Amino acid sequence: MKTYAAVTGNEAMAEALRQVNPDVCAAYPITPQTDLMQNFSDFTADGRVTTEMILVESEHSAMSACIGASAAGGRVVTATSGPGLALMWEMLFVAAGMRLPIVMPVVNRALSAPLNIHCDHSDAMGARDSGWIQLWSENAQEAYDNLIQAFRIAEHPRIQVPIMVCMDGFIISHSIGMVDFLPDEVVKRFVGEFKAQDTLLDVTRPVSYGPLVLADQYHEYKAVQDAVMTDVFDVALSVADEFAEISGKRYGLFDTYRLEDADFGLIALNSAAGTCKDVIDEARKAGFKVGLLKPRLFRPFPYRQIGDALKHLKAACVLDRADSYGAYGPLFTEIASSLYPYATKPLMINRIYGLGGRDFLPVDVFGVIQEVAGALETGVVPETKKYISLRK
């Protein structure tokens, strides 16, 4: 029987992990991921999962232990936030370079300095070049659904790449939302058995992981890593098809809201997209023909598909909850690239919002809608990139 319950984002993701019952989980506490793993630890203590926990002494060791465990041939997970992901940074590239399908919830948190435990996307954005697949989640339901699908995408025989599933720290991880849970047997059947290849524990067929590769071959290794990513789009979509059959929920590479007939659009990731949708409904009543595009798969980036969905717009505002200081925000750069092939492109602005947990309110959405509408009228964009909701 399906259960429909009021849970936090952390509880929803912990529940997905319980249903998948991975072989090994290496964990280190960090706000706001901490209670995701605490919930999962309760499951291990009560014998509701057979997962063996490795309570490591740092996030770098968490990813290192995951790499060892995955190479040993089993299903492996960890979870982290902000500086924890930053500490793992070296090992993210190693996990991807070794083609190990590790699955990791990332509860998005700001990076230090200054120290801040609240939500922004600087952590996962900082890891966008690591070779990991990235799925982004608007709310607890999406976080739960994405995490379950993540195993199938990462472990697909044509893929074998690690995957991170993002959700906003505190805003989603700690606030209560309604989640439709799938029955245990349905999830178990959907993720299936993990079929490991070339494992360290097959002593009859010894393998060496992690060679030195010099200039004569490294370049080719990386070209292969990139080529594999192009297969992810099809795999993600076919997994989404299967998921729709068991859940009734249809996922794609991205989501749109009232975009098809829009004159101008907002592009945003995660929870801010939810706020945008509400304000779009109000703005529409006020005569603004505005819509939203919410990316779900950020790595690999579906340039062609997103460009196709946005090309009819006359203007757009890309909202970034992370920055690349001295350059445009990471989401803006990708969206702009997706529109590059077209002769006529929308007028575009990049607005940086919500860093370090700064609230992103309906009034802020109205603000950018009016800015874009204004730019459309005058044909002038005064500032391509700007921080919104700064204190005066």
Added chain:
Amino acid sequence: MTTSFKPKDLSQKEIMLAPGHRMCSGCGAAIVVKMVLLAVNKPVVACSPTGCLEVTTCISDYTSWKIPWIHSAFENAAATLSGVETMYRVMKKKGRISEDIAFVVFGGDGGTYDIGLQSLSGAMERGHDMLYICYDNGAYMNTGTQRSGATPYGAATTTTPVGSAMNGKPQQRKNITQIMAAHKIPYVAQASLGFHMDLMRKVQKAMEIKGPKFLNILSPCHRGWRSKSDDAITLSRLAVNTCYWPLFEIEHGKTRITHTPNKKLPIEAFLKPQGRFAHFFQPGHEGMVREIQHQVDEEWNDLLCLSRDKEPEGQQAKTSSELALLHLGP
């Protein structure tokens, strides 16, 4: 099951490191790996941090390792292998594996004493069933002999060179075996390539103990030590016989010296064949020889006291003859 360590029997065993690796001729690390693996009678899965051993034994498309082996990064061999060992326990519990497999790290001193210390400490504290072998050549040799926490006092390295203002490394080396013993793991030991039976017995003993084990093996590096390329075994013996590198084990907290030199040699015997200590013998540097002798004597004395369950005596300078008398005890 006791392994026969007779050369005749050992010569029948397969050496699990294939020739063709890129280690320098005369490298101690190669001997460490071969000796250790000869002493083990069950399948081994190994891990190495970045370092000489790792880069020389696995360069795509080739590997020298005839056993499953993983390298992931520099500072995390213990963490990486603890993941492998954990998955092994899970697979055994699920009935997917039935073999008895041993888990061994072969890590250099850089990846053990310094950058790898955190992950080593964590793995030891968590109690993983693995043997951590440090092949200790006393510097970051792979990158050209930079000082590490294992570099002895006064040694010349490329980051502690000898010049008009400096005389090699000013600090003493870390006592990694005591650090490991303080983790209260069931077995900690120190071994030398010059005493292969002692080394192999220690490996075998470690294999029979469940839980984390640590074995520090001196690994002469003629490049970094500026010694003769065929002096690895000679220097390994001199290290023990000068008490620079005592052979001992700490089993469940109890210290036991496993080899006492018949005649404790002055430290000069170990220093003279190595160019990295050449400046010790320049006029005006006699104080350096006295200092290192004092450090060696102090640590040997502490070890003797620990082996007799005594509190270490007050730190007074003792003459080498007084100390020589001490070790003639029970």
